[in-house]
Amino acid sequence: MQKEIIIAGFGGQGVLFGGQVLTYAAMDAGKEVTWIPSYGPEMRGGTANCTIVIAEDEIGSPLVKNPPLAIALNLPSFDKYEGELQQGGTLVVNKSMVDRGPKRDDIKVIFVPCNEIAEEIGDRRLLNMVAVGALLTSLPELSLQDVEQALESHMPERHKNLLPKNFEALQRGYEAAKAQSAGITGQ
Amino acid sequence: MQKEIIIAGFGGQGVLFGGQVLTYAAMDAGKEVTWIPSYGPEMRGGTANCTIVIAEDEIGSPLVKNPPLAIALNLPSFDKYEGELQQGGTLVVNKSMVDRGPKRDDIKVIFVPCNEIAEEIGDRRLLNMVAVGALLTSLPELSLQDVEQALESHMPERHKNLLPKNFEALQRGYEAAKAQSAGITGQ
Amino acid sequence: MVATANNLVYERPVGFTDAPTHYCPGCTHGTAHRLVAEVLEEMGILDKVIGVAPVGCSVFAYNYFDTDFVEAPHGRAPAMATGIKRVLPDRIVFTYQGDGDLASIGMGEIVHSAARGENITVIFINNANYGMTGGQMAPTTLPGMKTTSSPNGRDVETQGYPIRTCELLATLDGSGYVVRRSLHDPKNIRLAKKAIRLAFETQVRGLGFSMVELLSTCPTNWNLTPVESLKFVEDKMVSYFPLGDYKVSQSVAQVKI
Amino acid sequence: MVATANNLVYERPVGFTDAPTHYCPGCTHGTAHRLVAEVLEEMGILDKVIGVAPVGCSVFAYNYFDTDFVEAPHGRAPAMATGIKRVLPDRIVFTYQGDGDLASIGMGEIVHSAARGENITVIFINNANYGMTGGQMAPTTLPGMKTTSSPNGRDVETQGYPIRTCELLATLDGSGYVVRRSLHDPKNIRLAKKAIRLAFETQVRGLGFSMVELLSTCPTNWNLTPVESLKFVEDKMVSYFPLGDYKVSQSVAQVKI
Amino acid sequence: MTRELWEGNQAIAEAAVRAGLEAYFGYPITPQTEVLEYLSRRMPELGRAFVQAESELGAINMVYGAACAGVRVMSSSSSPGVSLMMEGLSYIAGTEIPMVLVNVMRGGPGLGNIAPSQGDYNQAVHGGGHGDYPRIVLAPASVQEAVDLMTLSFDLAEKYRLITFVIADGCIGQMMEPINLPEMRPVVRKDWDWATNGRMGKRERRILTSIYLDPYQEEKANLRLLERWKQAQAEIRYKEYFMEDAEYVVIGFGTAGRVSLSAVRAARQRGIKVGLLRPITVSPFPLGVIEDLVRHLSGILVVEMNSGQMLEDVRLAVRGRVPVQFYGRMGGVVPFPDEVLDEIHRMVSSKGATELNPRDAWYERMVATK
Amino acid sequence: MTRELWEGNQAIAEAAVRAGLEAYFGYPITPQTEVLEYLSRRMPELGRAFVQAESELGAINMVYGAACAGVRVMSSSSSPGVSLMMEGLSYIAGTEIPMVLVNVMRGGPGLGNIAPSQGDYNQAVHGGGHGDYPRIVLAPASVQEAVDLMTLSFDLAEKYRLITFVIADGCIGQMMEPINLPEMRPVVRKDWDWATNGRMGKRERRILTSIYLDPYQEEKANLRLLERWKQAQAEIRYKEYFMEDAEYVVIGFGTAGRVSLSAVRAARQRGIKVGLLRPITVSPFPLGVIEDLVRHLSGILVVEMNSGQMLEDVRLAVRGRVPVQFYGRMGGVVPFPDEVLDEIHRMVSSKGATELNPRDAWYERMVATK
Amino acid sequence: MPAAKGWIEVNEKYCKGCELCISACPPDVMKLDTSHLTPTGYHPAHVYKDGCTGCAICALVCPDAAITVYREITKVVHATA
Amino acid sequence: MPAAKGWIEVNEKYCKGCELCISACPPDVMKLDTSHLTPTGYHPAHVYKDGCTGCAICALVCPDAAITVYREITKVVHATA
């Protein structure tokens, strides 16, 4: 099996780290994994995204055109990846930054108000973790525990104090996504 | 037909100009001709030599290993080209700078005391012209007149005053060679 | 000019194209661009100008000036400018270079352009680091200053000392006008503009090589706010890179604007 | 040393190999070589020395010193010396470079070696032209001087002004000892040797970059006799390239030999 | 042994350190700057030499100097910076001393962009600096392989006294993958019989130079290089995938190779008997392997991130015996697996045959589609 | 019209002047320094631009600037100096503007020597600077041909906006031959629609750059270059000797080509049906011509003054259909006609066949004899 | 010189909210308008209270030439004269 | 210091007849020996009359270190001290 995930958003939204957390989790789970960033033509600011590939054996291309899973933290990313997502794939969208609903009906779109949730937790920078938590509902290969474990073991000492809030963010995102899948969507 | 000539000696002996005179003469006589210098591994001082190829049509290699004709203005050149000369070829040797006779008997060696003759004429720098004059005895393709004509038409104005002495040098060399071929050798 | 009510005091110079710059917020590369655009406009020479962009954050300078522009290999802008000026002597040619571009990889070209007394103008942005590549040490990085390639602070013993470019170029007879200015406050910005003007006047009059070094900020890689960055220039940089005129040839000294 | 009769006053230094040099008769490249060999011998460091030959007439310098030697690409000797010195800090590394090599194509490398305060010694031969390639104009060619690439005499308007290398390098904080000497008469040859000694002492003590510029002759390309050439240095070159100490850092000033 | 997640550039740097790197000289350039930045901290903390040079010219000549001194030394750069090193590289090759250069290639020509590219293949493998000189060129396709090849690159450079390149691209340089790093090798200064590290009372003086005024001596030096080159043929490395029963084969190196792997897998799922040959040493090039393949193949597809450079080496091995097709993306574009899959389909349906020269055919398709 | 005796380097310089050269930027290096020295007098006297740059880097970037301004501009150098121009050349190619560079090649690698060599063929034709870019490469075999190709080089560079090299060697550069010089062409500044020569109230501003941050844009630029390259195929030039009834053919360019001519003549005298193909444009390379030859030939001998660089281009055209043999001298050694004659005999006696790769076979013979 | 009344326009196409103008403004009447974002996602600067003299210092320090300055007076002072 | 007697040896392997020693010699007792050539074809320098003080100036200026200098005294002066 092989799963590809793209996480996209503005420069400051923690896109790259969000991806790395999943990558660490996959590695610790004994899987093959690649993480690759890509910066838009603009050298600074602009949009950033990263692609994570998780597989059982040697990974070929670290880049994919039509991923089965994606996180869009802002509107441009939503526009782009809603188009490119694989049929039947799942797209987690940061509701806080988009003002429209889905266009495609052959993919599952999960809207999560990442900014709001993060601010409720008390650290707006955690919006990426909220989104990652939400994504996990559609990534059976990795459990919430796997990701928390990864954070625990790879977060630099000086940031360890932030762990609890990170866990909370993951949880809240996960629940928000579950709730929505369960029909109680935020729309 | 094609004739190759190598002129060799010390840096200061007018080796290159001697060759150019023949080259001009050949050109004016409507022939194809190439002149190519070559400096020994040493950047300065050391031996210099040039190769002249005279032909009726497009010239291939401007360099030859075993020329039919050569002028050796010093001992190292005598040693080198006596060895490399073509069977039956002619080697003009500056007697003033060598202290030995020929080793090969399958080539014609013409000894001419170029320095002495040049000094008699009153300009030691003319030793190259003396040697060229001598060579002409074995180069039917070019007459003494051709070479004098070439000097006349290609020597820069400011040096025109030197023409008479150059002519004399050519003459004297030519005669010395003829005399020797006639058996009255300088040895 | 007759004064009227509702008077326009300042507006974006026409020499500055309407493209927003790609520079980080508060980066004084923009200020330097604006001053050059104002000067070229005021001198009425936009039409004759050919600019040479460097490799560095200002690699896209060509997008912002309403003049012809070329983009040089890293450090070679003065050589390209020489090539252009030699075949188009009546045009105005200037390079715009960062400190890595001009003082590191391009040292040979800048020294020899000045030595030749090339009639070109150089706008030299000294921001004490390599901005575009992510804030590595530059020849202008201050002793002890932390950068991504001097993580423990520039150690002069192993990484050497900052180069004072104006002082160095001032030793060359071909230099007509070589000065250092700063962009850290309104007063200095005004002085900087005057200097840029004089530099171009030097070229227009064929009085030789002219260069204006401008102390500039890099908030992004300095990890300071734009306002703090100006303070850093004022407090730290000016003392190591004294502002002033390092070479004003007699003929340039005559120039009245 | 006890004085005896029939005393040896001077003999060819052992640091100088027994190979006759390929230099033209009277070329003071030879003098410079001899002085360096004498100094290395007197300091007893021949054993620890690694020399870096340039591209130029002195490209074969490696044949004449009884020390290890490498041969650098044109102008890059200071970079090669840096590479060697950084991995063998206890060895003595020096470059020997002509003015085309050091002041033209190698300007970037020499400036930055000095700025870094590399602990290397540079012997810089200023003979006002490119000797090896047949006497073309060098950055040090005097105004009006005829060379094979300035056939009508160097025109400063189009070909620029000579570069005074010592003055330029003296502006760098990394320079420990930067001086200019001449080889045109016995007195100056003695002073030159003293300077070479001090330059190497600077390196031995780890006091930073040291360079001795030596005004030298090129009889062949100047079309002068060796004796006339010395006169040319004295009359024409010294006035344009004043002899003297351009940078003697405080620590170097302390050095007693 | 537990795997660690490393970025390619930093992993390359750390691998070099563990291979006994004694000196690094470089200049910043995207997308390899992380190598320099990493070593600017790592080398000094180990008491080893690190210098951010004034330029790539400075860097390669510092490398030249340190190499003459007989230590393990490297530099790294990206395309435009590597072009500036051509004179120095030719000198080092001509001096017959070992050194390693990592080129994290980017889109070109000129300033181009910082995206992954393989446009410098010919520069690295064939042309480059002036004069004739062989070089060893290693092309990793993953972070782990890059790590492994760093150690190998130094060993080979020293064994054959040939300059050695590791050519990667921004994809490998900036990607993160789990890897196993090799043990830290102690720095051993081998006492080479050629190193100019000072006589130190032990021996006669030594000279290292690339000058041979006498052409016959220079020719001898050239022959020495060719002799070592001949021996280096023993070092050819490559990786094969799904080759047992393959009727068609895709050939690609580095990133293009691993992208092709995805395509080949997909093709296999569709029942196409296609395999992948991924050269790891692109110089020396696995000509012999291809010679053998040719016997029982119906078609070859070469995939590169350039306009068809390695393609010509493949064609020299094939010499018309099997149809060769080409697919390339240029200027920093990384092909997606499905593009390569389409090309595999095309090859199979056309029975591998192509009327035109594969490069011309590819060009026609490119202009038609792009 | 009377012939004049000219040295190759000076003839090249004067021919460029007569072709309308408006600016020359160079740096001294043997064996091409006479080009620079000649122009240091000639250009100023015509009021044209001449600068002895601080280095080859300076020179090529001055050329870059003047080329952007839209004038006929050139530089000249020799091997090590040309290596220093690789970055600049890649930029100029990527900017799609015309310029001419003369490389009077010398023995290498490294500092090598100043003797005639063809060791930079691959650098000029294949590798060289970073990234993908086509270039036109002309290889004269005589002073007259060099003169004629100078005019052509400017015309082609401008017609296709491709960088153009003229590659010669010290043999052609320092040889004197009688030549006819072309008439002096008036300097006409074409008003190119791309030149950055100042708006001058006539037009919108222009930008010349080689940067395309978006890989897809860079790829488009690469395709533009390939398109012009395709058109440039129309410019293939070569010269044939004794080909009518030839059963064997010697292929060599430049000096190696003219040396081979002597050998072929000698072979003909001995009744051997051998001809000579001398490529004049080595890029684009006369592949088609060789394609045709292959049909009715029994063997090909490639002769070069390097270790077999053009050889590979010949082999790509032949693709195994005819035995190809190689003879090369390296490091500044110029082969004598009799050496080539021996090789012709070998080829004929072996019916052209060679068990080994021609380069390997040649290498074996070299080490056996040298 | 009497403090004349002035006003400015901040072009949101250019403003990046760097605050240089704000810290330079002599009468200190500027701040960022946190109530909304520019198209490129920055809070733009604006004059939030009376007192702008039209001295154009803000324009002089603005790296992005985002500010146009006007004032009602009878003498023209060029921003950077 | 009393003019002590001295003498020199010119090594013909190195001498190139450049005459620098000759023009530098204080007592002016040197000239080229035009009677013969060195192996490399130069007329070597030599002391042609009495008066050499062994001052070693010739050795000091000789670019080719061709000269060895001796003198009969009781104090050693190094050539380039």
Ligand SMILES: Cc1ncc(C[n+]2csc(CCOP(=O)(O)OP(=O)(O)O)c2C)c(N)n1
């Ligand atoms: C030959 C070459 N080397 C390195 C680079 C990478 N590079 C791009 S910009 C830059 C430095 C820019 O710094 P600076 O000149 O100070 O300008 P700034 O970005 O700070 O304005 C470097 C090293 C390059 N593009 N080309």
Ligand SMILES: Cc1ncc(C[n+]2csc(CCOP(=O)(O)OP(=O)(O)O)c2C)c(N)n1
């Ligand atoms: C890259 C490169 N450019 C040019 C040359 C040719 N070249 C050899 S020596 C030299 C100049 C030497 O002059 P200088 O440095 O003054 O030393 P000198 O010969 O006068 O002692 C040049 C240009 C070269 N070998 N390599």
Ligand code: SF4
């Ligand atoms: S990186 Fe620094 S120099 Fe570059 S634009 Fe940003 S602030 Fe300005």
Ligand code: SF4
């Ligand atoms: S050419 Fe000049 S510098 Fe070179 S050896 Fe001769 S005299 Fe000395």
Ligand code: SF4
């Ligand atoms: S200075 Fe300019 S860019 Fe910065 S906040 Fe003020 S108006 Fe906006």
Ligand code: SF4
């Ligand atoms: S100085 Fe030396 S080389 Fe010159 S003449 Fe005297 S001894 Fe001979």
